[in-house]
Structures are given as C-alpha cells and as structure tokens.
Amino acid sequence: MNALADQKLGAADIAALIRREISKGSLQLHDRLPPERVLSETYGAARGTIRKALTHLEKEGFVETRAGSGTYVVHKPDETSASAIENATPLELMDTRFALEPHICRLAVLHGRHSDFDRMEDLCNRMEDCLDDPVGFSDADTDFHRALAECTRNGLLIWMLDQIANVRSEDDWTRMRHLTLDSRTIGIYNVQHRQILNAVRTREPERAANIMKEHLETARLSLTRASET
Amino acid sequence: MNALADQKLGAADIAALIRREISKGSLQLHDRLPPERVLSETYGAARGTIRKALTHLEKEGFVETRAGSGTYVVHKPDETSASAIENATPLELMDTRFALEPHICRLAVLHGRHSDFDRMEDLCNRMEDCLDDPVGFSDADTDFHRALAECTRNGLLIWMLDQIANVRSEDDWTRMRHLTLDSRTIGIYNVQHRQILNAVRTREPERAANIMKEHLETARLSLTRASET
DNA sequence: CGAATTTGAACCAATAGTATACCAGAACTT
DNA sequence: AAGTTCTGGTATACTATTGGTTCAAATTCG
Numbered sequence: 001m002n003a004l005a006d007q008k009l010g011a012a013d014i015a016a017l018i019r020r021e022i023s024k025g026s027l028q029l030h031d032r033l034p035p036e037r038v039l040s041e042t043y044g045a046a047r048g049t050i051r052k053a054l055t056h057l058e059k060e061g062f063v064e065t066r067a068g069s070g071t072y073v074v075h076k077p078d079e080t081s082a083s084a085i086e087n088a089t090p091l092e093l094m095d096t097r098f099a100l101e102p103h104i105c106r107l108a109v110l111h112g113r114h115s116d117f118d119r120m121e122d123l124c125n126r127m128e129d130c131l132d133d134p135v136g137f138s139d140a141d142t143d144f145h146r147a148l149a150e151c152t153r154n155g156l157l158i159w160m161l162d163q164i165a166n167v168r169s170e171d172d173w174t175r176m177r178h179l180t181l182d183s184r185t186i187g188i189y190n191v192q193h194r195q196i197l198n199a200v201r202t203r204e205p206e207r208a209a210n211i212m213k214e215h216l217e218t219a220r221l222s223l224t225r226a227s228e229t
Numbered sequence: 230m231n232a233l234a235d236q237k238l239g240a241a242d243i244a245a246l247i248r249r250e251i252s253k254g255s256l257q258l259h260d261r262l263p264p265e266r267v268l269s270e271t272y273g274a275a276r277g278t279i280r281k282a283l284t285h286l287e288k289e290g291f292v293e294t295r296a297g298s299g300t301y302v303v304h305k306p307d308e309t310s311a312s313a314i315e316n317a318t319p320l321e322l323m324d325t326r327f328a329l330e331p332h333i334c335r336l337a338v339l340h341g342r343h344s345d346f347d348r349m350e351d352l353c354n355r356m357e358d359c360l361d362d363p364v365g366f367s368d369a370d371t372d373f374h375r376a377l378a379e380c381t382r383n384g385l386l387i388w389m390l391d392q393i394a395n396v397r398s399e400d401d402w403t404r405m406r407h408l409t410l411d412s413r414t415i416g417i418y419n420v421q422h423r424q425i426l427n428a429v430r431t432r433e434p435e436r437a438a439n440i441m442k443e444h445l446e447t448a449r450l451s452l453t454r455a456s457e458t
Numbered sequence: 459c460g461a462a463t464t465t466g467a468a469c470c471a472a473t474a475g476t477a478t479a480c481c482a483g484a485a486c487t488t
Numbered sequence: 489a490a491g492t493t494c495t496g497g498t499a500t501a502c503t504a505t506t507g508g509t510t511c512a513a514a515t516t517c518g
Binding site for chain 1: 321375396
C-alpha cells in the first residue's frame with residue numbers, strides 16, 4: 001500500500017503522517033497546525049481530503065479544531081522524556097549501554113588525561129573494597145562509568161550516560177541488581193574495570209571497547225539469570 | 230516553527246515560540262520579557278496578537294504579568310533538555326551518533342519488520358526526489374534515521390535519537406548543514422541509505438553497522454569541510 | 459460497471475489580526 | 489517630591505484568515 005505511494009495520498013495516509021508528527025514531537029501540545037488550505041498544498045491533496053484526515057484525528061483525540069481559528073494539537077507525545085526513561089526495561093537499558101559505552105571507551109582513549117585515569121584508579125580501589133557491599137560497589141561502579149564518559153570531554157555523551165544512570169536508580173531495579181551482586185560477580189567486574197582502565201591508559205581503543213563489550217555481556221548475563229529465578 | 234516559514238505568525242505560534250524559550254532555559258525564572266510593544270516588532274505582529282499570546286501563556290502558568298511593570302517568567306525549564314543538549318557542538322553530536330547509530334543498525338537487523346522496511350523504502354524514495362531540495366532532504370533524512378531506530382523497538386534508544394534530532398534542529402545548525410548539502414553530497418547519502426536499508430533487510434548486522442559508520446564518516450567530513458570555509 | 463473517494467470551487471460564519479488611540483499604575487529621573 | 493517615561497490594560501473599527509458547508513464533476517478501485 002505504501003511502496004510506491006508518493007503521489008496520491010488518501011485521507012488515512014495523511015492522518016497517519018500527522019499522527020506521526022505529533023507522537024514524534026515535531027508538533028507539540030498547543031501547537032497550531034497549518035491551515036487546511038496550506039496542508040492541502042503541502043500534502044498535494046484537496047482540502048476536503050485534509051478535512052477528513054483532521055476529522056479523523058479529532059475523533060481520536062489527537063487534535064482539536066476551532067472554527068475561524070485553526071486546528072490545535074491536544075495530545076502529549078505519549079512519552080517524551082519522563083516515561084520513555086521510566087518505562088525502560090532492563091534489556092532496553094542494556095542494549096543502549098551496548099551502543100554507548102564501547103564507543104565511549106574509544107573516545108576516552110583519544111581524550112582522556114592523567115587526572116581522569118587517576119580518578120578512575122581511585123574508583124577501582126574503592127570497588128575492590130566492596131566485595132561484600134553491593135550498595136557501595138554499585139555507587140562506585142556508576143561513578144566509574146561516568147568518569148570514563150568524562151574522559152571523552154563530550155557533554156552530550158556524558159549527559160546521555162547520566163540519563164541511563166537515572167534509569168538504573170529506579171528503586172525496584174536497584175533491588176534487582178543487588179541480588180545479582182554476589183562477591184564472585186563483583187570480583188569479575190573489578191577485573192574487567194581494571195582491564196578497561198589499563199587499555200584506555202595505554203591508548204588501545206579497540207581493546208578497551210572489546211573489554212567493555214565483555215563487561216556488558218557479563219552484566220547482561222547475570223541480569224537474565226536473575227530475572228529467571 | 231511549523232511547516233510555515235517566518236512570514237505570518239499567529240498568536241498560537243508566538244506563544245509556542247516563547248513557551249519553548251522558557252522550557253529550553255533561554256528565558257529563566259523571574260526574567261522579564263521584553264515589553265509588548267517590542268515583542269510586537271520582533272515577531273512582526275500587532276500588539277494585540279502578542280497580547281493574546283501572553284494571556285494564553287499566563288493561563289498556562291508559564292508567565293505572570295504585572296501592569297505597568299512587565300511580564301515575568303514563572304516556570305522552571307525542563308531539567309532534561311538542560312544545557313548539555315543546547316550547548317552541544319557539531320563534533321560532539323557526530324561522536325554521539327557514532328556511538329548510537331551503528332549499534333542501532335545491529336538491533337534493527339534483529340527486530341525490524343517488513344512494515345518498517347517499507348516505510349524506510351518510502352523515505353529513500355522521498356530523499357531521492359530531493360537532490361536539489363536540501364530542506365526536504367534533511368527532513369526525510371531525520372525521519373529515515375528515526376525509522377531505523379524504531380526498528381529496534383527500544384524506546385530508550387529512540388528517545389535518545391530524538392534528543393539528537395532536537396539538537397540538530399537548532400536554527401544556526403540547520404543553516405550550516407544546508408550549506409554542505411549540494412546535490413552531489415545528497416546523492417552519496419542516498420546511496421548509503423539504500424545500502425543500509427538493504428543490509429538490514431537481508432539481516433546482515435555487521436555490514437549494516439559498517440555502512441552506517443561510513444555514512445557518518447562522510448557526514449563528519451562534509452561538516453569539517455564546511456566549518457573550515 | 460458501480461460504489462466510494464477525491465477534487466475543486468464557491469460561499470458562509472466565526473475568529474484572529476491590524477492599526478490607533480487613550481488610560482492608569484509602576485518605575486525611573488531630576 | 490514631582491514630573492517624565494515606560495509598562496500593561498482597554499476599547500474600537502476595519503481587514504484578513506480560518507474552519508464549516510455544500511455540490512457536481514472527476515477519479516480510483518474492487
């Protein structure tokens with residue numbers, strides 16, 4: 001139905017396009033849509049068609065239309081910041097970390113400074129004192145990963161990692177994660193952290209990234225193991 | 230901010246602009262807005278229109294107006310879209326895309342469906358009709374990358390990519406980016422988009438990821454080339 | 459073919475927007 | 489302290505724009 005369609009758009013197609021604009025956020029709450037006559041031009045459809053699409057969207061509650069004034073968005077993009085983050089599942093989170101953190105390692109190799117590495121060294125020591133303290137380990141772990149991100153000197157990346165950390169600090173999660181943190185697991189993590197730090201220090205980008213992948217894979221395994229029980 | 234250019238701004242449009250300034254943080258708590266007569270000039274609208282916009286914002290609780298004194302901001306900015314996003318540089322952005330998008334390709338291979346691919350196909354066609362229309366291309370391009378992200382079925386990843394798209398839509402950027410978009414460059418991008426789509430379709434994760442890296446590398450090059458001139 | 463949809467146009471009624479003038483209170487200057 | 493300047497508040501008359509409606513012809517699609 002959609003493969004070749006760029007010329008003739010039906011009312012349903014247009015409704016779909018606008019609906020997408022809204023849930024994507026390009027059209028935000030209280031925004032006014034362009035007038036029907038303009039939409040008719042931009043979508044290459046007659047005004048009546050646009051009108052049907054809008055009527056449909058109005059029934060669905062995406063939009064409200066006021067005579068003589070315009071058509072307005074009445075629908076919060078379901079999730080924006082808040083619930084996209086709040087509703088993230090553990091697996092979604094892991095996949096996102098798989099995207100970000102190996103590359104963060106590579107950039108850390110490029111931009112990291114001695115002071116960064118010293119700080120990470122401290123955090124490694126702190127974590128190694130936490131073999132039997134899941135909570136303390138967890139805090140230091142978060143700090144370690146953030147310190148690594150700070151090496152990149154990239155505010156956007158750091159910010160994204162912080163968003164992830166916010167997800168991780170949701171209550172039930174923290175509890176679940178602590179379940180998986182026996183002293184054996186913490187020991188493994190500590191070794192991996194050290195290896196990552198060393199690889200970054202000796203400026204081996206791919207090695208650092210690969211160890212990070214291993215590290216995340218380990219974490220994912222213990223996560224799935226925990227959710228099976 | 231909508232499909233319309235910058236000619237005729239209605240009260241709703243102006244309200245939207247100011248609302249965004251506030252939630253973005255450019256207008257901070259207790260700041261005083263310019264006088265209505267000035268706003269009227271800067272937005273090219275009559276004072277009555279400005280007035281309607283402000284009244285609307287006051288009802289929404291963004292702003293408080295005191296006769297004889299001025300109109301003041303009464304609303305904290307969204308903490309999510311804080312400074313990290315607004316101050317991101319083009320290179321920071323590219324590095325972040327380098328982290329996210331290749332991995333998004335891999336996950337798209339895992340979770341993408343036919344309907345996703347059809348939609349991306351449509352977008353490829355749309356982009357190929359835009360060899361001489363940088364603005365149209367740019368919009369379709371953003372949609373393409375988002376559609377790819379949607380394949381992952383990972384709300385967190387999609388949300389992160391949206392944040393990036395928000396950075397990219399900052400005004401000065403859009404201008405800069407359009408400078409780099411001659412029809413030759415657009416042609417190259419189109420080929421790469423097709424290749425990515427095909428690799429995802431044929432379920433070749435690493436191939437898809439590698440082409441995405443190439444794609445981003447191309448984009449980074451034309452960016453640095455543009456900023457040298 | 460036949461039903462459903464889309465089109466294009468004209469007209470209506472509601473609302474928004476423009477331009478101007480004047481008022482009263484707040485803030486600043488002297 | 490007094491006066492000037494700036495600010496939002498209000499009113500009005502006119503124009504422009506917008507959605508609402510209708511209808512017949514053209515098009516699409518099963």
